[in-house]
Amino acid sequence: MQLPFIIRPPARRRGAALLLLAGWLSSASAALPTPVRLALDNARIPADAVAVWVAPVGAPAPTLAENAGRPMNPASVMKLVTAFAALEVLGPAHRWRTRIAHTGTVRDGVLEGDLHLVGGADPVLGYERLWKLLRRLRALGIERIAGDIVLDGSALHLPPHDPDAFDGKGLRPYNSGPHGLLMHYNTLQLGLFPAEETGARVTVAAEPPLAGLSIDNQLRTTNAPCGVWYRDLEARLEPGRRLLLTGSLPASCGARNWSAAPLPPAEFGAALVAGLWSEVGGRIQGRVRSGVVPPAARTLFTDESAPLAEVVREMNKWSSNVIARQLLASLGVSPLAMSAPVAESDTVSRGARIAADSLAAAGIASGGLVIENGAGLSRIERVRADSLGRLLQTAWARPWMPEFIASLPVAGQDGTARRRLSDSPARGQAHIKTGTINGVRAIAGYVLDRHGERHAVVMMVNHPDAGASQAAQDALIEWVWSAAAD
Numbered sequence: 001m002q003l004p005f006i007i008r009p010p011a012r013r014r015g016a017a018l019l020l021l022a023g024w025l026s027s028a029s030a031a032l033p034t035p036v037r038l039a040l041d042n043a044r045i046p047a048d049a050v051a052v053w054v055a056p057v058g059a060p061a062p063t064l065a066e067n068a069g070r071p072m073n074p075a076s077v078m079k080l081v082t083a084f085a086a087l088e089v090l091g092p093a094h095r096w097r098t099r100i101a102h103t104g105t106v107r108d109g110v111l112e113g114d115l116h117l118v119g120g121a122d123p124v125l126g127y128e129r130l131w132k133l134l135r136r137l138r139a140l141g142i143e144r145i146a147g148d149i150v151l152d153g154s155a156l157h158l159p160p161h162d163p164d165a166f167d168g169k170g171l172r173p174y175n176s177g178p179h180g181l182l183m184h185y186n187t188l189q190l191g192l193f194p195a196e197e198t199g200a201r202v203t204v205a206a207e208p209p210l211a212g213l214s215i216d217n218q219l220r221t222t223n224a225p226c227g228v229w230y231r232d233l234e235a236r237l238e239p240g241r242r243l244l245l246t247g248s249l250p251a252s253c254g255a256r257n258w259s260a261a262p263l264p265p266a267e268f269g270a271a272l273v274a275g276l277w278s279e280v281g282g283r284i285q286g287r288v289r290s291g292v293v294p295p296a297a298r299t300l301f302t303d304e305s306a307p308l309a310e311v312v313r314e315m316n317k318w319s320s321n322v323i324a325r326q327l328l329a330s331l332g333v334s335p336l337a338m339s340a341p342v343a344e345s346d347t348v349s350r351g352a353r354i355a356a357d358s359l360a361a362a363g364i365a366s367g368g369l370v371i372e373n374g375a376g377l378s379r380i381e382r383v384r385a386d387s388l389g390r391l392l393q394t395a396w397a398r399p400w401m402p403e404f405i406a407s408l409p410v411a412g413q414d415g416t417a418r419r420r421l422s423d424s425p426a427r428g429q430a431h432i433k434t435g436t437i438n439g440v441r442a443i444a445g446y447v448l449d450r451h452g453e454r455h456a457v458v459m460m461v462n463h464p465d466a467g468a469s470q471a472a473q474d475a476l477i478e479w480v481w482s483a484a485a486d
Helices: 011-028 034-042 075-089 127-139 265-279 308-318 321-331 335-339 347-361 385-396 401-406 466-482
Strands: 050-056 064-066 097-102 105-107 110-112 115-118 149-152 188-193 203-207 214-217 220-222 234-238 242-246 248-250 256-260 288-290 298-304 430-437 440-448 454-462
Touching: 034 466, 050 385, 050 466, 075 308, 075 321, 075 347, 075 385, 075 401, 075 430, 075 440, 097 127, 127 265, 127 298, 149 265, 203 214, 265 288, 308 321, 308 401, 321 347, 335 347, 385 401, 385 440, 385 454, 430 466, 440 466, 454 466
Parallel strands: 115 149, 149 288, 214 242, 220 248
Antiparallel strands: 050 064, 050 454, 097 115, 097 298, 105 110, 188 203, 188 256, 234 242, 430 440, 440 454
């Protein structure tokens, strides 16, 4: 079982630290702004379930702090910790490499040996890049592989991962775990096209090709209004690798994109490579399987990912859990991690330690920090609002500040915040990471006020009715935009 990384102050200093913290908070805090308090009251959320921290990016003390020293579940806002640590430790130009190697010789279009795809923990090795890699092999004269295609994911030493553990929905892509040779986010994309007639079957276009996986499409078209269109859709893996799709899609919704994670990462990768190799006209006498590249294998070429700055943007704009998990594991095999004494049994735990150490090295107090997977898809991850606030301030002063801010969704315009503040004058003035799971709703990021000053803003709500706190969080952003500098 994977153990979370937890930071607690030493017991002999904890009492004194808490007294000092309480005194600081009482002197620095102010009452919640009236619009925020009223919105929380309307949602029946008590103030003690809310943590808030607001300060100009260069200010030594917050202008607003409520419960800011209390560790709380941040949901996907935890990705800011992962992004900060990755940019700090690896640098924005860091790239991951996938190596193509072989054993044996090539004669008359036949590789008399095995082909090896050696993973480097790349978070964004999509099927388009894989297609190009395999197409390049064909261009190099390899038409048939007499041996096997061996997929080496040993770059990461990972703990067991149960995709059903979080919410019992193991075939949802957000529950996929990391892998040393992760391919296409471990996601099967399903284009859904409703029929013109009610009751007729919905057409499904699946990509990328997964060899050995069949799709049993039982989706039907209805004449219902298009509300939450995916609510009735279900995917289930049946024996024999049969993906059963059930439910309905209203015709009024038009074409929609859905997705599933029908196989564990190693099996998904094998099915994908087999499907793509066939698509580019390649043949294989053996099979596609997992394994470790032998030392004697000869490298044909390598392929590089996009730089970390772009990967972080993809992660934060659309809150990709699998990218966040990959980044945390990558920290566990970074040069900094490998040069330190090994206390953890796996690269995820080691990555969590490196992430926490990066905050400490930057002078960010992080007592109570709990990192389980770095994605926020967790019931136990915890971080303090003042820690997140200081992280935002520190990031503002880093050379990679532009890349960090550009990774955050713009309220009312893009990413997961595209539907926030759409009718507000604060629309487009906030770069905000959002986070939501049952019982948790959070935001953290930067708000540019109407005087042109930028503020770090954090708000976390941990309460059974946290889902109803969006209006209060939007009210806080509007307050910062309109009044915080007055």
